[in-house]
């Protein structure tokens with residue numbers, strides 16, 4: 001099996017190509033930093049089995065951020081048979097910069113100019129042969145959307161594998177001063193057998209730049225790097241020369257169409273406007289929520305009626321008895337209580353996916369960066385946090401793209417406060433019962449509180465754990481793209497599927513367990529669930545929750561959706577029973593408790609693996625429980641005064 | 644001049660890039676290299692961060708980061724806010740409305756006035772033998788050329 005590595009800047013379409021080639025269904029987003037670790041897939045082409053590796057997007061082959069380390073480490077140590085550098089047809093410069101770096105480091109490199117469909121629409125002509133001539137590589141034009149050029153790409157890959165041809169990238173020379181120094185170092189490297197697996201020229205260039213890893217390698221053989229001051233100058237000169245070369249090649253290889261104010265610029269002018277930016281951000285959020293609730297609720301009602309009918313029907317054919325109760329109240333009631341919210345959850349993903357796909361997210365990050373900066377975070381961690389509205393697990397995982405350890409850890413620790421879609425059913429249920437007609441406002445305010453809470457937590461953690469240093473925000477604003485229906489569906493389905501899987505596994509199992517606990521030795525006040533709830537009930541007495549609510553919270557720790565399943569089983573018909581058990585402010589306090597209290601099992605697990613160890617996972621659990629309790633207590637106390 | 648001081652809408656040329664080694668590589672890789680022309684596209688609410696176009700990409704930088712990039716004006720005329728202390732300029736255009744026009748007139752500034760910048764933030768300058776103070780906001784709307 002031969003391996004092919006896909007390398008390139010973020011957001012140029014590597015993952016899209018990877019999907020188009022391997023048939024994998026990896027979600028691609030119109031913002032940088034989605035592929036956080038490498039992904040592999042295979043494709044058999046003309047009888048040859050090819051393994052494709054999709055690497056995180058990077059701008060240079062330094063070894064500073066985790067993304068850069070993953071990609072560079074892979075190219076350096078795993079020796080892929082072919083390296084495909086992917087660049088964006090509409091903006092090749094930064095990609096070609098990376099191409100030069102890769103060419104200096106490895107053999108068997110080829111270039112793919114992707115999104116050629118968009119270039120064509122803009123009447124942008126690119127001369128393939130000029131690129132081939134000046135960079136000494138095979139060049140293929142592709143579109144991951146229309147599939148154009150993919151077969152040619154595969155053929156070229158085979159070609160490179162068979163011929164093992166070594167391209168020479170000879171035209172390109174640095175300034176004489178640099179070339180002289182490169183020569184000096186190359187001569188010294190020549191004598192060291194152990195370094196023969198590296199390209200001499202690459203080692204020499206990296207030594208001049210004082211690349212920490214290379215300096216260490218060469219240090220072992222007494223080859224000295226220049227001083228820091230010199231290295232800074234060299235690094236600037238090297239980068240400058242590369243861009244000069246790229247500019248000169250592109251002047252020959254590209255026709256530049258007459259520039260007019262593009263739609264993208266016009267949109268940006270409004271969306272990232274100095275004064276309108278923040279109101280627009282809030283409006284977008286509100287629209288997303290109103291879509292999730294107002295538009296999707298009729299569908300939920302439909303499913304709700306479906307499950308009630310199913311339950312009734314089962315009762316008539318199965319008669320009464322404990323098996324019927326298990327099936328109707330436990331399984332159908334428990335799982336159905338969660339499934340009712342499928343339309344809302346899919347609606348929320350659709351809204352989020354749309355914002356991601358068009359390219360709004362980085363703009364939102366840009367607009368509110370000043371606020372994030374105050375929290376010693378950056379727009380980058382904001383993007384991770386936004387993912388948490390879907391599910392906290394991918395939010396925590398996506399922090400791998402954050403270069404700064406401290407920012408990364410804080411983002412991981414605060415992300416459970418971002419209220420995920422699994423908590424939504426609780427809000428919708430309780431808001432529907434206690435705040436009829438005002439659901440959207442109540443739920444929107446919970447979401448806003450969740451953001452505020454996340455912000456406060458970030459500040460506190462920064463103060464307590466670290467002497468907070470601001471982190472840089474160097475971020476690319478991608479062009480706006482109309483989302484493809486396919487990609488949008490992929491987005492919704494990938495996430496929604498996870499929710500359905502949970503319904504079939506952890507939620508189903510929890511429902512059955514809760515039914516047994518709730519019905520043995522006898523239903524109601526003498527059940528095991530009651531015993532369990534009553535152990536903890538005293539702790540929650542100041543909040544005004546009864547033991548059933550406490551039980552729901554306990555089981556909800558496994559997966560937050562289980563809170564509503566438990567309600568369904570414990571109360572039978574929560575809509576009728578609950579108003580006689582608690583007051584509206586207690587319901588509100590409960591919603592806030594659910595919003596803030598401990599991360600679910602899956603999230604605890606990723607926090608442990610991403611933050612490194614039980615220490616932070618335990619911290620996260622205890623911290624969020626304390627916060628949730630405090631907030632809920634405040635609401636209960638204030639509510640008692642007002643009502 | 645620092646990149647953070649270049650007015651929105653202007654183009655400047657990079658002179659040097661002075662980040663810590665850990666970020667320097669990425670910044671250079673993005674295209675912020677000496678000799679490159681950068682356009683200041685837009686600023687976020689509260690004036691920070693700002694968007695720049697460099698080598699065809701739109702990149703956001705905080706002002707604290709843009710501080711680390713030294714630039715010089717490329718266009719013949721540029722806003723007075725980008726002027727350097729100790730140099731002499733001639734006023735080429737005013738970019739404000741009627742209210743703005745009456746204010747500059749009352750300060751004794753006309754097209755063709757000679758200005759010698761004495762200090763910045765805000766600008767104090769010698770015009771027709773008098774020292775006047777010009778706020779940075781106003782200075783962004785007064786286009787000058789170096790003489």
Ligand SMILES: Nc1nc2c(ncn2[C@@H]2O[C@H](COP(=O)(O)OP(=O)(O)O)[C@@H](O)[C@H]2O)c(=O)[nH]1
Nearest residue numbers: 011012013014015016028029030115143144145
């Ligand atoms: N029109 C067009 N859009 C593309 C093409 N390839 C990728 N995209 C879009 O570009 C964005 C980034 O793609 P992605 O594969 O995530 O880029 P990656 O970061 O390099 O993996 C997504 O919105 C894709 O839908 C293409 O060939 N044509």
Ligand SMILES: [Mg+2]
Nearest residue numbers: 014015034035
């Ligand atoms: Mg990707």
